[in-house]
Amino acid sequence: xxMTGMPASENPxxxxxxxSEMETEPAAGPRLGNVRWTxxxxxxxxxxxxxxxxxVIAILKPTLQHSIGMSEIAYGYIVDAFQxxxxxxxLAAGRFVDKVGxxxxxxxxxxxxxxxxxxxxxxxxxxxxxxxxxxxxLGESGNFPAAIKTVAEWFPQKERSLATGxxxxxxxxxxxxxxxxxxxxTLRFGWHAAFLCTGIFSMLWILWWFRYYRRPADHPTLTGVxxxxxxxxxxxxMGPNVPWIKLLGxxxxxxxxxxxxxxxxxxxxxxxxxxxxxxxxxxxxxxHLGLPxxxxxxxxxxGSIGGGWLPLPFRKLGLxxxxxxxxxxxxxxxLVLPVFFLSGISSEWAAIGVLSxxxxxHQGWSANLFTTVSDMFPRSAVGAVVGIGGMFGSAGxxxxxxxxxxxxxxxxxxxxxxxxxxxxxxxxxxxxxAFAPGLKKAEFAA
Numbered sequence: 001x002x003m004t005g006m007p008a009s010e011n012p013x014x015x016x017x018x019x020s021e022m023e024t025e026p027a028a029g030p031r032l033g034n035v036r037w038t039x040x041x042x043x044x045x046x047x048x049x050x051x052x053x054x055x056v057i058a059i060l061k062p063t064l065q066h067s068i069g070m071s072e073i074a075y076g077y078i079v080d081a082f083q084x085x086x087x088x089x090x091l092a093a094g095r096f097v098d099k100v101g102x103x104x105x106x107x108x109x110x111x112x113x114x115x116x117x118x119x120x121x122x123x124x125x126x127x128x129x130x131x132x133x134x135x136x137x138l139g140e141s142g143n144f145p146a147a148i149k150t151v152a153e154w155f156p157q158k159e160r161s162l163a164t165g166x167x168x169x170x171x172x173x174x175x176x177x178x179x180x181x182x183x184x185x186t187l188r189f190g191w192h193a194a195f196l197c198t199g200i201f202s203m204l205w206i207l208w209w210f211r212y213y214r215r216p217a218d219h220p221t222l223t224g225v226x227x228x229x230x231x232x233x234x235x236x237x238m239g240p241n242v243p244w245i246k247l248l249g250x251x252x253x254x255x256x257x258x259x260x261x262x263x264x265x266x267x268x269x270x271x272x273x274x275x276x277x278x279x280x281x282x283x284x285x286x287x288h289l290g291l292p293x294x295x296x297x298x299x300x301x302x303g304s305i306g307g308g309w310l311p312l313p314f315r316k317l318g319l320x321x322x323x324x325x326x327x328x329x330x331x332x333x334x335l336v337l338p339v340f341f342l343s344g345i346s347s348e349w350a351a352i353g354v355l356s357x358x359x360x361x362h363q364g365w366s367a368n369l370f371t372t373v374s375d376m377f378p379r380s381a382v383g384a385v386v387g388i389g390g391m392f393g394s395a396g397x398x399x400x401x402x403x404x405x406x407x408x409x410x411x412x413x414x415x416x417x418x419x420x421x422x423x424x425x426x427x428x429x430x431x432x433x434a435f436a437p438g439l440k441k442a443e444f445a446a
Contacts, residue, residue: 054140058274058276059286061272094149097149098149110206118199155230253389260392261393269417370386
């Protein structure tokens with residue numbers, strides 16, 4: 001995702017700003033208006049659909065293993081196809097959305113991933129599922145660049161942390177809705193129909209988006225007060241444009257990239273392997289898989305929104321904004337540690353409790369990890385750094401998927417994978433601290 005050189009009229013600043021700005025309250029005056037929050041709701045719905053589409057295959061994994069003879073290794077390769085395409089797509093998606101604009105760009109990427117998701121219904125082998133999954137990864141890679149750019153267009157910096165947390169919580173809602181809808185459809189109409197169902201939601205969203213979305217300066221229902229509020233910080237946040245390739249020379253870029261490389265794969269692992277874990281460990285069939293996943297992803301939704309709030313108590317204890325962010329991330333990293341003992345847990349609900357805390361902590365970690373970019377970089381470089389980090393995260397996810405498929409095929413045990421999941425966050429935290437102590441600001445030549 002290379003969001004360099006954006007036009008000033010687009011008002012880009014893809015991610016939340018510093019903690020001190022988050023604490024600033026809007027000035028008193030005429031009624032501000034809430035059009036920007038309607039836009040945020042649209043991003044939330046799009047992200048929910050995004051995660052519903054990618055979650056379907058994980059829920060159907062036990063079914064597909066019987067119907068097409070898919071092995072653990074083959075499933076790992078299918079996940080790899082998605083992750084590799086997602087990583088490649090991130091490098092191009094941001095530039096594509098910059099060129100065509102968020103209104104057209106978001107609708108196009110939604111259409112691509114939705115058609116790819118429905119295309120899974122035509123697959124009859126692991127190879128064909130891999131092709132469909134690769135196309136899905138290319139399309140879905142555009143969701144977050146488009147959503148983050150939309151937040152930049154519609155929110156002042158002090159509100160971007162909350163807006164990002166809200167739309168990002170759609171990842172959890174999508175992961176909750178999928179186990180509610182997919183088993184019901186599969187048991188009544190077959191697994192082919194399960195891949196087709198989300199296309200309906202996508203078409204409705206695209207129509208909604210085209211009808212309602214405009215840039216703030218062009219929106220017919222936006223008040224002048226809200227427009228001034230959105231653009232109040234635009235002039236103060238710009239920095240020099242830096243090509244993304246040059247950003248690799250900054251230690252802060254590598255700090256964020258390592259944070260994504262080690263921890264994004266753990267979320268992908270939960271997303272793509274938890275249904276089969278509950279199926280193999282506790283012998284849950286398709287009709288009983290929904291409840292554990294719903295509980296776990298409800299807790300992760302709490303972590304997603306709560307993560308943006310978590311640094312504030314540390315600020316009240318006297319820590320600086322950046323140190324408060326690091327303290328919040330360290331706490332999240334520690335909350336994941338009980339996953340280390342998950343293989344020895346024989347109670348289904350105890351396992352659900354441990355995984356609920358772990359996924360909630362991941363989302364709290366992720367909300368703050370995203371925000372570290374705008375803590376360390378000027379707005380003109382944030383999009384490119386996020387793209388680099390996302391690419392590293394997807395590459396890590398592809399490596400873990402390859403490893404997981406082979407480990408499970410040979411050992412039929414999740415123990416090694418849970419050990420990796422428990423330790424990844426502390427390792428990422430230490431590397432981030434080593435490369436960017438205190439989230440020191442990157443210094444750019446004028």
